[in-house]
Amino acid sequence: MDVAAPLIRLLLYGGAALAIGRGTLTVFAREVNDAPTDPRAVRVSLWLAALALVVAPLALLLLQQQALELTMAELPGLLRDTTWGRGWVPLAMSCVLSAILLPMPRTRSWLLLAALGLAVAMGGLGHAAADDQWPFASRVFDALHVVGVGAWIGGLVLMLLAGAGDAVPSATVWRAFSRTATVMAPVVLLSGVGSTWRRVGGSAPMAILASDYGKLLLLKVALAMAVMAMGFTQRRRIAAGQTPSRTVVLREVLLAAVVLGATAWMTGTEPPGE
Ligand code: HEM
Incomplete structure (x- = not known):
């Protein structure tokens, strides 16, 4: 079983979520x-996210090179002449730019x-890029989903880490975060429904359930609903x-990490009918 590719995607999702x-x-x-400086735990997490955003695109390129058995001399051609390469270049550029800006105050x-x-x-690298029928809608759903996940889950991780220091976020700061999360959680849900329509909408329910993609999607949606329910109570x-219960917020973040793991696995499998 290939674990390298899902792990690299997980690294990319984690880094992107913290940057957003x-x-x-x-x-x-x-x-x-309002806090004069970031607590140490936040600063460390920002540096780690920056590292993830540099390592992940390079590792994805290396994996693609190995999968296609290309020599180093053939890499410029891969980046210039293939859909994968044309998706990778803007991804790598935005990853590196975010990584440079992340630790700067x-x-x-x-x-x-x-x-x-x-x-x-x-x-540009995933299934959304391969949607020939509704390419624009697919990309919009995907981008909105990633923005929603980052603003909600990435923001929550940073709030939790900020609370590990001396300057625990006040109820006012939590209220400010909650306003963003209240908009972003429905964005995640609706864009997720849109992506689900594009990936499995044309397949029969039994074909969806018989595929690895369908099983992982079902697991992911069930776990994502639990994360949303926890967020709603807080x-x-x-x-x-x-202020919210730290224990519940910690559980919410851990469960969201499992959702990201399931997604990293799912995006490496083929949707039914493809
Ligand atoms: C805690 C909630 C959630 C998190 C953290 C999350 C995270 C993600 C991430 C990181 C991606 C990958 C995007 C990319 O590679 O460009 C993704 C894709 C996707 N998500 Fe979610 N998601 C959540 C909730 C949902 C929900 C509720 C649904 C369905 C109703 C859903 C359905 C999908 C689908 C269908 C894709 C596209 C996968 C593909 O292209 O093959 N997600 N999600």
Whole structure:
């Protein structure tokens, strides 16, 4: 069983989620900027995300080179003349730009722009890029999904890590984050439904369930619903002026990491009927 490719995609998803989460938090939830410096745990996570965003595209290129048994001299041709290569170039550029901006303290609006570019570029390598019938809709669903996941889950991870230091986020800061998450969770759900339609909409239910893709998608959606339910309970606490339970937020983040793992596996399998 090939574990390298799913692990590399997981690295890419994690790095992208933190870059988008950081960009949206500091631009749309401005109260988060009130802390004079980032807590150590946040700074370490930003550096790790930056590293992931440099390593993941290079590793994807290496895997593709090995899979196609290409020599180094043939790599420029792969990047120039194939759909995969033309998807990889903008992905690698937006990954590196986000990685450079991530640890910098005063470039947050630029980071948001770079991370949004990354969200758009991510659809260029996956199944969305292979949709010949509705290419634009597929790419839009994919980009919205990645932006929603990053702003919601990436932002939540950063809020949790900020709470590990001395300056625990206040109820006001949590309320600012909650406003973003309340918009982004439905964006994730609706764009996920849109992508589901594009990937499996033309297949019979039994064919979907018989495929690895369908099984992983079902598992993923069930787990994603549990993450949303947990978020909803904490949203009510925050709306009542309290901070959320750290235990529930930790469980929510861990479950979301499992969802990302299932997605990394799923995107390496073929949707039914393809
Ligand atoms: C916690 C919630 C969720 C997380 C963290 C998450 C994460 C992701 C990520 C990272 C991708 C990969 C995007 C890319 O490679 O460009 C993805 C794709 C996808 N997601 Fe989600 N997702 C969540 C919820 C959902 C829900 C609720 C649905 C369905 C209703 C869904 C359906 C899909 C589909 C169909 C794809 C496309 C996969 C492909 O191209 O083969 N997701 N998701």
